[in-house]
Amino acid sequence: MxxxxxxxxxxxxxxxxxxxxxxxxxxxxxxxxxxxxxxxxxxxxxxxxxxxxxxxxxxxxxxxxxxxxxxxxxxxxxxxxxxxxxxxxxxxxxxxxxxxxxxxxxxxxxxxxxxxxxxxxxxxxxxxxxxxxxxxxxxxxxxxxxxxxxxxxxxxxxxxxxxxxxxxxxxxxxxxxxxxxxxxxxxxxxxxxxxxxxxxxxxxxxxxxxxxxxxxxxxxxxxxxxxxxxxAFLSQQVQDLTESRGAAVDTAASDMRRIERDLHDGAQARLVSLAMDLGLAKEKMSDDPESAQRMVVEAHNEVKLALRELRDLARGIHPAVLTDRGLDAALSAVAAKCTVPVAVGVDLPTRPSAPVEQAAYYCVSELLTNVSKHSGATRASVAVHAERDRLVAVVEDDGRGGADPAHGTGLAGLTERVRGVGGTLKVVSPKGGPTRVTVTLPM
Structure with missing residues (x-):
């Protein structure tokens, strides 16, 4: 780019x-x-x-x-x-x-x-x-x-x-x-x-x-x-609202498909395997109690993994820490899981509305995931602040650069989510880095 x-x-x-x-x-x-x-x-x-x-x-x-x-x-x-x-x-x-x-x-x-x-x-x-x-x-x-x-x-x-x-x-x-x-x-x-x-x-x-x-x-x-x-002003407003509504509908449909895919490929498959293992353990309970006990232990571990996957899935939909403690704590928790050191700074005079807060959280989470998987960076930073009536989130890393919203489903999906709440997404990512992504959302 x-x-x-x-x-x-x-x-x-x-x-x-x-x-x-x-x-x-x-x-x-x-x-x-x-x-x-x-x-x-x-x-x-x-x-x-x-x-x-x-x-x-x-x-x-x-x-x-x-x-x-x-x-x-x-x-x-x-x-x-x-x-x-x-x-x-x-x-x-x-x-x-x-x-x-x-x-x-x-x-x-x-x-x-x-x-x-x-x-x-x-x-x-x-x-x-x-x-x-x-x-x-x-x-x-x-x-x-x-x-x-x-x-x-x-x-x-x-x-x-x-x-x-x-x-x-x-x-x-x-x-x-x-x-x-x-x-x-x-x-x-x-x-x-x-x-x-x-x-x-x-x-x-x-x-x-x-x-x-x-x-x-x-x-x-x-x-x-x-x-x-x-x-004309009213014509432009109608066009913007139509595009935002379409983007919101597309984002919601994409989220539903993602949740369905995660449930089908993750927790549901694990629970089906768990049911089959418990069925076999039940049949062996009288004939081979040692094997049955071993299978019950394995099933117990599978239950823990399924619960963890369901918890991660629920956190991806709307994390509890975001609702309880706000954007600062939620982004700090996301940054702690990143594979590179991330400096987080949140300076907001008031707490934004729930849809905007969730959109900002989701965008920063996805951007940090991209930093971990694709950037090759050694450090990154997240800065969230207010400019007049806008929330501005800036994610920057020192990776290899070359990120382009036109080539990649990740940034394209973020674009749709930002459009759904009337915001903009700006990417500055020259070859060789650094990459700087600015998300601007209405407060």
């Missing part, structure tokens, strides 16, 4: 490009991607504004003529859907903003008139049209800001090398203000070592401040893309 993290709320999402630090920002691909995006806004804004305004106004004007404008408006709204898809792709490529695709257009009633009515009532298309309408004034601002900032940065930081180009017989350097050499007045020229150095210092300052301003402007674009070109 790559070194970048994979956040899994049911499906793997592309890992975001990390935000560069202040000193690296001018030289990062993210800053230049944002700059290119903001400059291209002008092109998109002009074309989109003209397209929406011209054809919508034309459609409104044609509507009184036997409703001829309604099909045109519906076509414009649906075309804006396609434009929105291209803008999401542009944001994904240059802003690293991966916006989910809204639900597809659905014609509610058959026929041409049904298509027109569905197109006119398409909220996704109208939101995309609003996006294109707003892009023109916004793009003028963004284009002007980006070009001005980078031009000023380039001009000032290169002034020590370009000052000779401004010199002439009556002009010693670049003029900051004044009426010019033909009408001398209160003219001020950037000349002399002090002002040349000061100009260069301003250029260096702009070099590091410009990416911060561009980041703030690009944040507005990200908000516009998410709010106007992504799924």
């Amino acid at each position: 790559s070194t970048a993290g994979t956040t899994v709320p049911g499906r793997a999402l592309r890992a975001p490009v990390p935000r560069p630090g202040f000193w690296r920002a001018p030289f990062s691909a993210r800053t230049w991607g944002e700059s290119i995006y903001l400059m291209l806004n002008l092109f998109v804004g002009i074309l989109g504004f003209v397209f929406v305004v011209v054809f919508v106004v034309l459609g409104i004007g044609l509507t009184p003529l036997f409703l001829l404008g309604l099909p045109l408006i519906a076509a414009v709204v649906l075309a804006c859907r396609g434009w929105g898809a291209m803008e999401r792709g542009r944001a994904r490529a240059l802003l690293d903003e991966d916006v989910a695709r809204p639900e597809r257009f659905r014609q509610k009633t058959p026929g041409a008139w049904g298509w027109i009515k569905s197109g006119l009532a398409d909220g996704t298309g109208w939101r995309a049209a609003l996006y294109l309408f707003l892009m023109l004034p916004w793009s003028i601002l963004t284009f002007t800001a980006v070009v001005t900032l980078w031009s000023a940065t380039l001009a000032t930081i290169s002034y020590p090398a370009t000052q000779p180009l401004f010199r002439s017989a009556d002009q010693p350097g670049a003029m900051l203000w004044g009426d010019g050499p033909k009408q001398p007045g209160d003219d001020f020229y950037l000349t002399g070592p002090l002002w040349v150095t000061a100009t260069f210092a301003v250029g260096v300052l702009l070099l590091f401040l410009t990416p911060q301003v561009i980041r703030g402007i690009a944040w507005v674009d990200r908000v516009m893309v998410r709010g106007l070109l992504g799924p």
Whole structure:
């Protein structure tokens, strides 16, 4: 698996490009991607504004003529859907903003008139049209800001090398203000070592401040893309709830199959063998009491093993220590059984709800089992803490790495369980290690 993290709320999402630090920002691909995006806004804004305004106004004007404008408006709204898809792709490529695709257009009633009515009532298309309408004034601002900032940065930081180009017989350097050499007045020229150095210092300052301003402007674009070109809020909530419900149902069915398999292959098989042994011991009681006594002793040992298996099975469903003493004690008990030393730290201001607590316990238990069986680690750690209204559990080991939720039923099962309670699972596991799995659950 790559070194970048994979956040899994049911499906793997592309890992975001990390935000560069202040000193690296001018030289990062993210800053230049944002700059290119903001400059291209002008092109998109002009074309989109003209397209929406011209054809919508034309459609409104044609509507009184036997409703001829309604099909045109519906076509414009649906075309804006396609434009929105291209803008999401542009944001994904240059802003690293991966916006989910809204639900597809659905014609509610058959026929041409049904298509027109569905197109006119398409909220996704109208939101995309609003996006294109707003892009023109916004793009003028963004284009002007980006070009001005980078031009000023380039001009000032290169002034020590370009000052000779401004010199002439009556002009010693670049003029900051004044009426010019033909009408001398209160003219001020950037000349002399002090002002040349000061100009260069301003250029260096702009070099590091410009990416911060561009980041703030690009944040507005990200908000516009998410709010106007992504799924509607209620639609996204319905989709998330549907996926969570399906994940919860799948997890419950998987747990039932696991319990049935463990009972069938473990305790049930052992009890059947025990019944057969006791039957044979009963038959030999009178003829061969010594053999019967030996078989009874073996059956007694089998009973102990069956009880232990049933106890472990019950603990796997819901351990008593979790109910009685909480997550800290339960995870400490799990860590004590791990084959490598595990440091456990739990810092929660309040006890979470039972489903979330059980999900956190189960996830950490499975992750520590993976550490024991597959990681080749020499030590591991478990840290559970609260971030606002979220429970965050981090399991880290120094093993060989390479864990991938897309290749392996263990992590895939954990993903489904986390989805069932509205959480996310993030795996960072480069080849060669270390592996860090972060489970985030609502408190």
